Amino acid sequence: MANFKTHLNGAFAVSGVLGIVGYKAGLLGGHEFLICIALGTIGGLLPDIDSDNSTPIKLGFDFASLFFAFSLVMHWRSELSLLSLMALWLAGYGLMRYGIFHVFTKITVHRGIIHSVPYMGVLALGLVMLNYYLLDTTAMTSWFYGLFLFIGSMVHLGLDEAYSVDLLNSRLKRSSGTAMKLYSDSGRYWYIGLYALLAVGIVFAPPFTEFWSTLTDPITWMILKDGLLPRELFSSLTSTIR
Template sequence: MADFNTHLMGAAAVSGLVATVLVMTGMAPHQAVIGYFVLGVIGGVLPDIDSPTSIPIRITFNVLAVVAGFLLVFTFGARYSLLELIILWLGCYFGIRYGLRKLFIRYTTHRGLIHSVPAGVGFGLATVALAYHGFNAAVAHAWICGIFVTVGFLVHLLLDEFYSVNLYGKKLLKRSFGTAFCLGSFNQPVGTVALYGVIIGLFLLCPSPRPFAALVLDRAHAGNMTQRLWPGETWFPGLLRRVIPTPDKLNDVARASSP
């Protein structure tokens, strides 16, 4: 199984490549692309939140506890006093940070249903719904956010499968092969059915993907990508002009240096 650094770098590499394509085609502004890249990296470490000692689970529940506490405070900010709001925030924080995390660890197993392809799809759909309903993102951009999370998630699973191949031992495949990139678990039929049910529910909460499909299938974006696969007559235009002087500048320098 790949370690945390490998998952982080793998998700960063793939997310960076996809984000670069978005910049080149003009499908999204630079500021949004940075956010997509971060979401892809986050998706790359999400599968390990089912490990009780992993870094992702500590980060996830710490961030979730803080954010949920402030959302609760913002909701009741006009109704209660400052002291009451502080009590609400602390109750929410400790409830999630210790209570919910303890329950989560108790009822999940490492490389269980969370460490599967449908779980990655579910996290992506949850991101789409949150971006659209919670942050009022445009439909196409909300779907891009969810896709980056899912892509990072799938990169994590593929890396785990790759590290399950033993190139130097007598046995080519380790016992862990096939346990990461899976569609469910026969040992957990109820949980698998429930997971697919959650995916259906999340999809119904998401906006229609048609605007995103129209954005991806736009011929103008594909044309921009095709034209920019290879540099034109000049490599690194603009940069070379500053580094390599033009004939006119050389003549000006010669005139200035002549007595």
């Protein structure tokens, strides 16, 4: 199994490269570019939040608690007074960091259902809907946020599977197949619930058409192609070819 540093660096590297590509293609602004890299890196740590004493779960719940608390404040900022907003922030943070965290560590098992593809899909889709419906983020940006979170988590699962192969002795370790799971018979009812949540989430998710059409628009990739090489080098190559 890959360690914390490997997961962190791997997810950051992949998210950074994809973020730069999206930025140069005009798909992401400077602000969204940084958030996408952060979310991709966080996604690279998420699958290990089912390990009670791991660094990812502590960092993950700290971040989730802050994000949840600030989301509550942003949503009700116009309706509530300053003192009420402060109380709401503290209540939201405390509920997530100490209440949900305690329940979570009691009911989860390491490399269980959380360490799976559908669970990460549910989290990514949940992030998309949270941004779109609660934080008033555009549909396109919301989908990018969810996509980067999901890609980061897939980097984590992929690294764990890669580390389960002993290349020197040409054999699979006992951990092989336990990382990137789509289904496990021992947790069949949990997986059925996950896929049901995914189906419901897809139905109520924000519009996907604009995101997909922009992502597949030839103009988008023409912009990226034009910015692929330094202009001086591109002009020099063009002159040489001629």
